[in-house]
Amino acid sequence: SYILVNIGTMGTFFIRSGLITTVIPLFIYYNWTGDRTTAATFTGVLITMNALASLFTLYPSGWIADRVGRKIPFVTSLVLAAIVSPFLFFTTDLGTAIPIMFVYGLVLGLHGPLAAWATDLTPPEIMGTSMGLYRTLGDLGFLLGPVLLGAILQLTMVNNRVTIAPFLFASGWVMVSGLALLLARDPVGERQRAAASSAQPRNSG
Numbered sequence: 540s541y542i543l544v545n546i547g548t549m550g551t552f553f554i555r556s557g558l559i560t561t562v563i564p565l566f567i568y569y570n571w572t573g574d575r576t577t578a579a580t581f582t583g584v585l586i587t588m589n590a591l592a593s594l595f596t597l598y599p600s601g602w603i604a605d606r607v608g609r610k611i612p613f614v615t616s617l618v619l620a621a622i623v624s625p626f627l628f629f630t631t632d633l634g635t636a637i638p639i640m641f642v643y644g645l646v647l648g649l650h651g652p653l654a655a656w657a658t659d660l661t662p663p664e665i666m667g668t669s670m671g672l673y674r675t676l677g678d679l680g681f682l683l684g685p686v687l688l689g690a691i692l693q694l695t696m697v698n699n700r701v702t703i704a705p706f707l708f709a710s711g712w713v714m715v716s717g718l719a720l721l722l723a724r725d726p727v728g729e730r731q732r733a734a735a736s737s738a739q740p741r742n743s744g
Contacts, residue, residue: 540660540722540723540724541657541660541661541669541723543719543720543722543723544653544656544657544660544720544723545657545672545673545676545677546676546716546719546720547613547617547650547653547716547717547719547720547723548653548654548657548673548676548677548680549676549677549679549680549683549716550617550680550712550713550715550716550717551616551617551647551650551653551677551680551713551716552677552678552679552680552681552684553680553681553683553684553709553712553713553716554620554624554647554684554709554712554713555647555681555684556680556681556682556684556685557683557684557685557687557688557689557705557709558624558627558684558688558705558706558709559586559589559643560586560685561684561685561688561689562688562689562692562701562705562706562709563582563585563586563627564578564579564582565689565692565701566627566628566701567581567582567585569696569699569700569701570700570701571631571632581633581636584633584637585633585636585637585640588637588640588641588644589640589641589643589644589647590644591641591644592640592641592642592643592644592645592648593644593645593647593648593651594648595644595645595648596645596646596648596649596651597648597651597652599612599649600612600613600616600648600649600650600651600652601651601652601655604652604655604656604727605727606731607728607731608725608727608728608729608731608732609653609655609656609659609725609727609728610720610721610723610725610728611728612649612650613649613650613653613656613717613720614717614718614720614721615649616646616647616648616649616650616717617650617713617714617716617717617720618714618717618718619646619649620643620646620647620713620717621710621711621713621714621717622710623639623642623643623646624643624706624707624709624710624713625703625706625707625710626639627639627640627643627706628701628703628706654670654673656723656725657669657670657673658670659725659726659727660723660724660726684709687708688705688708688709691704691705691708692704692705
């Protein structure tokens with residue numbers, strides 16, 4: 540379960556560094572403007588919108604994770620991120636991209652406190668090692684995202700324009716990461732369900 544949670548963590552870092560901060564700027568430059576200054580400005584606006592939107596769901600995500608379990612908000616976040624990712628390709632200007640990027644930020648904010656799940660599955664005596672491995676695997680996703688998606692973008696360009704290929708690859712990667720989390724144990728969720736079950740009145744019949 541700990542390994543599966545770290546695979547999910549890799550997916551979150553992969554899509555943030557690979558799609559948002561690598562593919563999107565190049566997509567804007569090649570498919571929208573052809574001007575580097577304008578592309579940089581638009582990229583900054585979209586990344587800002589994405590970050591601001593995440594703030595709206597970070598706290599609710601943590602609240603749900605503590606009271607219902609980690610699995611619901613985190614799996615939902617990654618699966619929805621996979622669904623939203625390809626829609627970014629169909630944007631044609633800043634006006635059409637801002638709403639999509641805002642929704643994307645809301646979705647990504649749901650997996651904010653993902654580290655809590657890793658700590659749930661870690662014995663206290665090896666917490667330091669666990670967090671070190673968690674961060675290392677997250678950083679591996681942070682590294683692989685730009686490299687793989689940048690390579691796919693370069694190899695699949697048509698007439699000097701970015702195709703949907705890197706968006707679909709990112710979508711597939713994060714979808715697999717999210718679905719993998721369904722197989723992981725959720726100790727908080729198990730405790731909450733057990734408590735709810737014990738609180739129900741016994742059937743006298």
